Amino acid sequence: MCRYHYLLDMKDEIEDELDNLVELRYEVVYSNRYFVCQQHYRQKRDARWRTYLSEDKEEGVSGVEFLQHFRVTSDAFMYLSLAVENDAVFEGRNHCGPCHGPPSLHLLVLLKYIGSHGSEASASKIGHLLGISKGTVYGYLNRAISAVLNLKADTVFWPDAEEHQEICGQIECKFGFPNCVGFVDGTLIPLAFKPGLNGEDYFSRKCGYALNVLITCDDLARVCDIMLGWPGSVHDNCIWTNSSLFNNKETFFTK
Numbered sequence: 374m375c376r377y378h379y380l381l382d383m384k385d386e387i388e389d390e391l392d393n394l395v396e397l398r399y400e401v402v403y404s405n406r407y408f409v410c411q412q413h414y415r416q417k418r419d420a421r422w423r424t425y426l427s428e429d430k431e432e433g434v435s436g437v438e439f440l441q442h443f444r445v446t447s448d449a450f451m452y453l454s455l456a457v458e459n460d461a462v463f464e465g466r467n468h469c470g471p472c473h474g475p476p477s478l479h480l481l482v483l484l485k486y487i488g489s490h491g492s493e494a495s496a497s498k499i500g501h502l503l504g505i506s507k508g509t510v511y512g513y514l515n516r517a518i519s520a521v522l523n524l525k526a527d528t529v530f531w532p533d534a535e536e537h538q539e540i541c542g543q544i545e546c547k548f549g550f551p552n553c554v555g556f557v558d559g560t561l562i563p564l565a566f567k568p569g570l571n572g573e574d575y576f577s578r579k580c581g582y583a584l585n586v587l588i589t590c591d592d593l594a595r596v597c598d599i600m601l602g603w604p605g606s607v608h609d610n611c612i613w614t615n616s617s618l619f620n621n622k623e624t625f626f627t628k
Contacts, residue, residue, distance in 0.1 A: 421504030422478050442502075443481065444488035454480055457520040474513060476520065478503065482510060483517035491565060529596050537627050544592045554626065555597055557589045559609035577605030587612045 425442065427433030439447045457463075458476040481503055486494050496510035505513070532540060537554050544553045561583040568575050568582065577583045583605035589598040600616045618625050 421502075422481055425481060425503075426477060442488070443484040445484060450477075450480065450484070453521075456524055457517075460520040460523055462516045462519045462523075473509075474505070476517075478505070479513045479517040479520070482513040483521070486510075486514055490563075494565075529599060531597050531625055532591070534627050540591050547592060555589045555591050557587065557613065559585055559587045559612065561585055561605055564605075571604070574604040574606050581605075585609070585612060587616065589618065 425434055425439060426447075434442075436447055439450070443450065445453075454477045457480065460476070463476050463479065482499060482505075485499050485502065489499075492498065496507040500507040500510050532554065540554050541552055545551050561577050561579060561581075562585075564575060564582040564584065566582070572582065575582045575584070577585070584601065585603045585605050585607050587600040587603075587609060588596055590596050598616075598618055600612050603612050613619055
């Protein structure tokens, strides 16, 4: 027991009871991972997220602040919220767990996540901002993604022959281009980290890791076709020559 006496500056004649007490305390400390007990904090759901949707100027947030947080205008958000509110993914229990919050809260989580970078997109920060527990953030996120993707067939589609003629006429009237049914351009979606598989292929001309997406839209900026999933180093023309629009001209373009 001399080592305990030395550490605690005790004299050798200390009683055996104190030696036993020191040994017991040593075993307690040695058997625990932390010297201080960790307190588990669980954030409770509150109505903090409602302030972002409130029309009351005193209780709600301004349109500028809403746009800064969620990267869309409040009007565009309400339109999207109405479009997904009846989706089956928000009813009862599904693969993402039980659904408690309304569709509008799910969309706020999704928009905040995809509009943030780095640690700002963490579950703890999104949960704190909207007043939900961080453990439920990814469930909200997955349900919102499923609901938005279910809108694709009704929102992203190629115009038919009659719409072709209408779009061509509008573009020629506005910009002077005859027989033009749309505009094609590529955009880079930045990645927070280098992908583990063939990561160097994703290094783009803007000196960062990204995905390259080729988007086709009409004169009103309505998206008609999307080609996504290509590495950031791939040129727009390479994506175009591999697209279904380029390889199936007779299907998509009228003479």
